[in-house]
Amino acid sequence: MTSGRRRTVALVVCGLGWLAATGTASAHGGSLAGGGRESLTIPTWLFLSTGGAAVGASFLLASFVTDRTFVERIHGWGRPLSGGFEGILRLAGQLVGLGGLAAVFVVGFLGPTNARTNLAILLVWVGWWAGLAMTTYLVGNSWATLNPFKTLAQLLPTLDRPYPDRVGSWPAVGGLLVLVWLEVVSPLADQPRLLASVVAGYTVLTIAGALVFGPDDWFAHADPVERVFRYYGRFAPIGRDEDGLRLRLPGMDLSTPRLVDGPDEVAFVVALLWVTTYDGLVTTPAWRDLTTPIVDAGVPPHLLYPVALAVGFAGFLGVYRLAVRLSRDMSETYLAPAVLAQRFAPPLVAIAVGYHFAHYLGYFLVLAPSLAVALTSPFADPAVVPTIELPEWFGAIALASVIIGHLVAIWVAHAAAYDLFPARLQAIRSQYPFIAVMVFYTMTSLWVVSQPEVALPHL
């Protein structure tokens, strides 16, 4: 990283830092682009405490807004969007989705084996997981229509077994963890054949599930990908309610009651946040140093990664539940802990959105020209593919997006608390444990970001 870029980063941290959180969580899938972490000229402890203080200060600022009607007006703002072309758009979207899936299979199995030129790799990581996911929270959830697995499942007959209520969304929680574990430990972004095989496996599993329980129940409860996109879509300015499409302010729909309904859905939101952290954590030198003695003692690394993923998830969930308990004590409310856990989970989606945007915007822009070339000639294997060189100030956009994610999260939690509690000071007090956890989480993420990135150890 050049000194100019470093200066920009330091400037942003100093200038904006105290007002809000900073940093980017590194993620995988980024092995195509040289996904660089920021290195800083200020000491790490100061960098971390600045980020932590920024989150705390944002909370204090939000707590100044105590006018109930103002809070409700912001969250209620919106207008209907008339959609006369919806039928045609829907069909077009489904066809695009199916075409994309077919391309991943055909080019993945038969195309060039070079990850930089293979359309399947570029389409999945650049087009879908970076690009489409970004449009999901910036514009609206188009995956609900594009989802080729759903389109296929709707064409097939179904046994229509009743979906077991007791199981709820736990399969989606497990599915998300498994997908991230696969993404971290296997070269999914390097080997087109492997990627196409995994997508094929996912297709078989999903279609089988939809065959047994019916596509509506399966995609509403058990499918992890559909759920990630649905939550991301809740952040978007365009959303769907009873009357069709509706315009609203970004993030404000996250305060809707019953968006997260039940402990399984709380667990999913927490898992979404945890996997973002896990993704970056396993490539830090500290992780390598910590696990080397464990591996030397004879623990197989292939066991280490899933166990760490599960233990970390349990830890995150435990901390969140502890924060809910403390929040309940501090606000002296008689609402059940489950009610609080469900209302204060959706703001976490805004934080996940901020980190996703911070990491994948640059990744997407750098590789978008490669994707365009691969789209026009999927079976060619050119020696050189075009990429975009990002300007030096680009790191500031990533930092700013993390800031905005945290600001929205604090605001949405503020509004949810106002909705839950009759007394405003009670609402503010209920947020103390969550803000403490958020400060800690920000500092952890910033620490991960400030570490040099090392190759995945032991594998």
Added chain:
Amino acid sequence: MTDTATQPVADTAATDTDEEAVYDVPADATAYRCSYCGRPFARESWLALHRGLAHPSELDDEEVEAFRAAHDEEEESLSTFRLQALGALVLIYFGFLMVYALV
């Protein structure tokens, strides 16, 4: 959960059907229950505020009076809180300003 299940609910916690799941009142605690929806509160002033916010059109004069009193009291404690929060912000700001000057 589906998109259709997310219509705004005036008071989320105020459905009688799943009362057991929604409220959790310790056995030895005093609870002031709302006579309109049954939601329990730990303080009488919170009940008064809740009545004014959740059931504004159903209140009698006495309850309206109680809401006003509780509201005034709340305003007072809020302005104290605002001062404290402002103090904390100033501390954070100047604290970091000085640390950045020194480092």
